[in-house]
Amino acid sequence: MSVTIKDIAERAGVSFSTVSKALRNSPLVQDITKHKILEISKELGYQPNIAARRLVSNKSWTIGVVWPSVERVTPSTLITRINHELAKHSYTTLLSINETNLAIETFIRLQCDAILVFYDQERREGGNIRSFPTPINIPILYYGIDGLTPYTTIDTVRSKAIELAVHHLVELGHQRIAYIGHVKSKDPLQYEKVVAFTDLMNKYNLPITSESILPINSLDTHEGYMTAKQLLISTQRPTAIISGSYDLTKGILRAVNELRIRIPEHLSLVSYDNIQQMEELEVPMTAVGVSLDEIVDTTVETLLRLMNDKGPVPSVNLEPELVVRSSTSPPQI
Amino acid sequence: MSVTIKDIAERAGVSFSTVSKALRNSPLVQDITKHKILEISKELGYQPNIAARRLVSNKSWTIGVVWPSVERVTPSTLITRINHELAKHSYTTLLSINETNLAIETFIRLQCDAILVFYDQERREGGNIRSFPTPINIPILYYGIDGLTPYTTIDTVRSKAIELAVHHLVELGHQRIAYIGHVKSKDPLQYEKVVAFTDLMNKYNLPITSESILPINSLDTHEGYMTAKQLLISTQRPTAIISGSYDLTKGILRAVNELRIRIPEHLSLVSYDNIQQMEELEVPMTAVGVSLDEIVDTTVETLLRLMNDKGPVPSVNLEPELVVRSSTSPPQI
């Protein structure tokens, strides 16, 4: 059995309620007594039992995160940052890699104070996105699927980001623009970007050929490299490329280097994913997207409101920005 | 507030202990009553409070997994599989991405039934590998760092795997053997493999040149591709390559294809990581390592013993195997 306040009380020769107060640093306990109790509890390796505490105080200081896709690298940074930020507010995050509804169930049983759900686009779970089958008394926040659930949601307007990219390039004078990104899979988040690209190219009356939308199989560096190399060898190569993710961009850069193409003189490059690392690439990268800081802050803030406010908390749709760096310029003729 | 058995009891017009029995499907409750109770509880969205349950029954059916490195892809498959396997024994896994000691603390407070620790080699945490600062009453199992902790450990003999690979190639008659997989970072698990390679090459009196140990930056596909391409262009190219991971191997294969080198006629290839996917590569791959199934099974089994046995549970060092497929043959002269 684990160490309890009773064990400490016995050793310290005081009542267990005094121990409870001492451990929570209540002013109602003499300093000497407090010291002694703290010492003994350390010695015994005492850890307060969250279960019991939650039972009486209705607060577990625990947030459940539904994380059905451990294997995807992209959002990992996000959860790491959120975890860190919540820790500042003394919350501990717990992840579950089970199927969404099962995970939610577990978190309810654990009496978490709130649940954050990263919906798994790839696994496409059985239709229960809209609402959990039974009523839930714990606040839930969804990430990334605005409009698909009745719960509060944090999302980013991906199409807008692509628009910003195309617009920027067109303003610089580019006409032959290519988009390298996920097309094949049914991932709606990725699909949204391609659609936005096509729409905007049409709007500007720019040509869409087989060489302007480059499908890839995954969002990793190697795919970016291979696809870009193929594309850039062509004589009618584009004067500008929009890349669907940071990892892809790294690959594209390698291909560009090998072919001795200079950025931005011979080729302009805009990348999705507004993260700090864009700044540190060989060529500081012009990028579009919502900054990670903003996503993290908004998510944590919404989570806190969800737990503290009585009324409903509104969903947020974060607006992407364009950050112009050195990878874009007017096309050279 | 959440729904409790009392709420159900009231609605059903029975005592709350009858509800408790009914929910746990006790034979001591009439079928009609049981049905009614089950229905009401579903209607109300009842979820048993693990906290309260654990408080009295001393069992939370919950296993804490310390997972400090969400961002690393490799072991993700492992945890996914373990999670699945434990579910069969009705345990739920909970992950924490916090620093090890903090995570352990949380799991103790949550009264998990056991804790599984994946030690983070990259983050190299502050010296507390050896033992948790205070006594713990919950069984702990460490993965991958045999000999560094007093707790029970599951580990694989990585050096032995590399030995098997070299031995196999030497027996086939290879002399110029290269190893791709020396990560520059100080990851001890990777380092162990390089050391084993050097030792064995020396033992067989085979030459180690600058072209037999290829340093890489990470274990991913792109690194494998770039490194292999560089290596294989050389006139004095090796007749066999040992690859440090599955991902690297995929990259090496791409380079090989591009250069129109044929496997195994022109080049033999052995890969670390004994996983099913090796079978499905363009060339079914000869591989070394402990099979994932075995790792999963052993881990789960040890975890269960740790929870059920009274006495200490021994650590396990899993022996790697060599699985010969079609990617290796004697060198052609």
Next chain:
DNA sequence: CTGTTAGCGCTTTCAA
């Protein structure tokens, strides 16, 4: 079959 009761570890009045 069903209800009553005690108690798990803890916080929180209320008394001393």
Next chain:
DNA sequence: TTGAAAGCGCTAACAG
């Protein structure tokens, strides 16, 4: 400043 007592949601004897 300390202790006693009640109660959080649940399980497990024990009585009825």
